[in-house]
Amino acid sequence: MSVAAKFSQIGKPLPRREDRRFLLGKGRYLDDIVPPGVAQVCFLRAPHAHARIVGIDSTAACALPGVIGVFTGRDLAEWTTPLRLAPPIEGLHPVEMTTLPIDKVRFHGDPVAVVVARDRYVAEDAVDLIEVAYEPLPCVADTASALAPGAARVDESLPDNLVSHQSFSAGDLAARRAEAARVIETTFDLQRHTHVPLETRGCMADWDEGREHLTMQIGTQVPHPLRGQLAGRLGLSESQVTVISPDVGGAFGQKIALYREELAVAALSRHLGQPLHWREDRAENLMAASHARETRCVTRAAVRGDGRILGLELELVEDFGAYCFYPANYMARVIAMILTGPYRIADYSFDVKVVLTNKCGNGPMRAPMAITSWVMDGTLDAVARELGLDAVEVRRINALGPGDLPYTMATGEVLADITSRETLEGAVSAIDISAFRARQARARDEGRLVGLGLCTVVESTTYGSQFYKAAGIPGSGHEAAWVRIEPSGAVNASVGLMGTGQGYETPLAQAVAEGLGVSAETVTVHMGHTDIAPYGMGSRGARGATAGGGTLYLCARKAQEKVLAIAAGMLSLNDARGLRLRDGHVERRLDDDWQPTGLGLKDIAQRAYLDPTALPDKVAPGLDVSLTYDPPPMTYSNATHACEVEIDKFTGRIDIRRYLVAEDCGTVINPLVVEGQQHGAVAMGLSGALFEQVIYDETGQNLSATLADYLVATATELPKVEIIPMHTPNRSTPAGIKGMAEGGIMGAIGVIANAVNDALAPLGVTATRMPLSPQYIRALVREADENQERTGEA
Structure with missing residues (x-):
């Protein structure tokens, strides 16, 4: 049945x-329910990445007709409490932030002052009239400079910019290295992203003085936790706060935290005794809402001659930006804990560093562990390339099979009711690899760059309370x-x-x-x-x-x-x-x-x-x-992605010829919704892998705060996605449901990189960073040409 x-x-x-x-x-989005006459809020944002605030003069702004008030970090500190994150995790420093900066700004776009006015136009004009005297400070715009001896400290309450550092080891890595035929090192650089929801952040706060009650209308993913944060930082009981979320035009993780702007609006509504509305514009969203990713991973795989991984070491460094709205180790730790995924690897170690820099703070973005499958399957592809083996056979020799389950990973995570070996074989069969290799050989004879990628994903889903407790993170699932x-x-x-x-x-x-x-x-x-x-x-x-x-x-x-x-x-x-x-x-x-x-x-x-x-x-x-x-500590769904590409060596353009996903997400509640989620996740992953990048220069200036600079894939750049359903129920969850909303991103990032590297293999170059832009691909092709010229001259 x-x-x-x-x-x-x-x-x-x-x-x-x-x-x-x-x-x-x-639809009833936030801006559809704002009554006429509600006062509007705008924020003045810092032009510097790192600077002391010497003084703020709002005289001219306050004198502008229609301005109700101008407020600073010192004002907000009277009405709100700081956010303090101090979970008892070894290697994680406690951090604290005020509602708005008081002494210094930490990134380009940091909110410095807030204007309340009768309408948005007046508020914007008033923002331009505020004069702030800054004393610029040295900027750390990347993890290398942030970790350098004597680097300027982003958070001066900390001893340095290494906000979190955890290590783990299971098995005997030294012994595995000693018995290995090779130790193969591979690098993966996933660039900084941001979420780009269609609807930017916004809120409407209305303090009822008679009832002493705050009503907060806000597009949020987490109404109750947000209510708790609002109440706590405003000094109210939760019964004094109601959070109402209307229709929300996208979030992707960006609308979980209580941000400083939203807290400021609520505090000012209470202080002024009137409803206030705030809506950020697109530049603010791209610059100062929340960023994600920017993770560098290095793996060292001790392998046998047949490609079997004996031991795996991971070094991970994440650029977390200037502020911590979440425990700094949270997302990086998940990556490290589940990295080995569908493969049988008992000897495993990781070293995870999370670093503060003068950039917008990081937070979760759909699939916070997005890099995981690229790193793991990319490592297997590197093993296959280095040893001259077939990439599918390398996967097979390392893959968990039905007889291995339930399987306890080196980190203690338990994989049960997954079918990763089955989806791998399903994808291999559907893509017809032997036929593809024949086409690829003919294409290479013609001088064309054609490649095939595979990526098997094991996606963590339920995040039950026991998972958070084991990870040392406060909260419930x-x-x-x-x-x-x-x-x-x-x-x-x-x-x-x-x-x-x-x-x-x-x-x-x-x-x-x-x-x-x-x-x-x-x-x-x-x-x-x-x-x-x-x-x-x-x-x-x-x-x-x-x-x-x-x-x-x-x-x-x-x-x-x-x-x-x-x-x-x-x-x-x-x-x-x-x-x-x-x-x-x-x-x-x-x-x-x-x-x-x-x-x-x-x-x-x-x-x-x-x-x-x-x-x-x-x-x-x-x-x-x-x-x-309370669901199980963690359950997993799984899938295998397969992708055919052709690269134009003269322009660097990547053409996706075919894309398919063999998917097992357990009991499917609604196939239409699931298919839409799969397509959307793959599209988001490909967009991030090929186009998207938040760019800062060496002075910490954000160079990508418009949609002309932060590129997002459109329908013309995305392929048709074939879905092969291979669903099996989970025996530990109600109705056998597994979940599947983020795995498409993990698979898309990994499979496109693996396909591109397969196409580039004849040139002897490898793409190790994203985005896989035409400029980057052209640079790799030029590097290959230069290498060939040098070899020929020699």
Whole structure:
């Protein structure tokens, strides 16, 4: 029996219900709900990457008609508390930041002052009238200069710019080196990215002085944690704060933290006693919202002559920027912990350094561990190149198979219910590698550069509470839900997630419908309102289906139990055995068949609410059920990506000829939504690998703060993506769900790099950094030509 065959609502390709309002232009984003006359907020941003603030003169700005006030870091420090991050992790320094800088700015775009005015135009004009005296300081614009002896300190409360340093070793690496045929070193440089959501950051804060209550309307992925941060830093109780998230035009991890601008707006609304609205422009978003990635990895693989990896060492250095909105080790540690992924490597060590620089602070971006699969599969490709072996065979000899599972990785992470060997073989078969190699040989004879890449991904998903505890990171991975059947039989449900474009409303309704026994069309899911939704940990890390959908499914099953208990009483049965709810109607098992009973959900709801004295003993009135669920510490989905490319050696252009993904993401709640997520993740990964890059010069000036400079792939640059479904359920999660929202990025980054290097192999050069821009590829081709000329001369 297939996974889908076990379910009636889960697995249906239902259209996304939110698309109707979006296509009609009836979505309600933040700027659609700002009443006329609400005062507007703008920020003055630092032109220097590193400088003392000597003085701020706002006289001219305050005198401008329509300006309500100009405020600085010293003002905000009176109304807010600093953010302090000090988890007890060895090698991680505690850090603290004020709401706005008081003594110095740390990156180009740091918010220095804030203007409140009657409209955006006046506020922008007033920002230009503020005069700030700066004393420029030496800038550290990269990790090498930041780690150099005597380097200027980004955070002067720390001894140096190495904010986090952790090491780990399992096995005997020295012995593995000694017995190896070769030790192969490979370098991987993933460039700095930013998220580029269609809708930039913004918020509307409204302080009600009479009720002493703050209502914060903001596009956020994590309504409840954000409420807690707001309340804590404003000195309020959580009952004094309501966070409401309307429709959100994309986030990709950028809308998790409580940023300084949003906290400033809330504090000023309370101080001024009036509602305030802020919306950043695109340049602010690219310059100062949040950045990600910029990770350099070096692997040293001790290998046998047949390509079997005996031991693997990883050195990782991450440029974290100027401020820490998250524990600095968080994202880098995940990379190191899961690096070996689908391969059998018992002897493994890592050394992870996270460095502060004078750049915008880093945060999670869809697939914070994006570099992982490129590093691991890129290392295997390097082994194959160096030893003259077939890249597929090198993967096979190192791959985990069904008999190896469950497999405890060297770091202690447990891989179970994955099918990485199967997806590898599925992709190899679908791409027909032997036929490709024949075409490749003919192309090379013609002087053309054609390549094939493979990349197998093991994607971490659930991030249960035990994972955070083991990693030494404060927080929880649980989720919460409620399901309420109204007296009319209508079904409402809620969960602590908040969608930011993923299409949650339909698959989450399907999860409820499956658990309860009704049609998904009859279920309404409420999210994004802290006074309505139960306290949950929000949307991040591919937990929407596993944690969110799983919790709703379990909660709905609990509701069904009560519904059937009431139905049994109404049918004069002793218990509910032999009863089920299907499409909102109670059926009874008789003579090996399900027979209608004539009872519908509305009949049972009427009894539950309006005739409680007729309920069975110990059954309370009403049909309102809640449930919390803490998923496994970590579960994994997996996939193998395959990609054919051709490189124009004269322009450096990369043409993607074919792209496919053999995917196992467990039980699929809604195939349409999953396919869309897969396509979107692959597109995002390819865009990042080929085009996107945040660029700073040596003085710390951001040179990429427009979409003319920060390039994003469009439909014309992206290939058709073939999806090969190979789904198997997880045995530890509700309904067998695994999750899959980030693996497409991991696979895309790795597979395009591996394909490009396969194409470049005849030239004897290797791409070790991204983006794989035409300029970079041309430089590699020129390097190969120069090498050939020197060899010929010799």
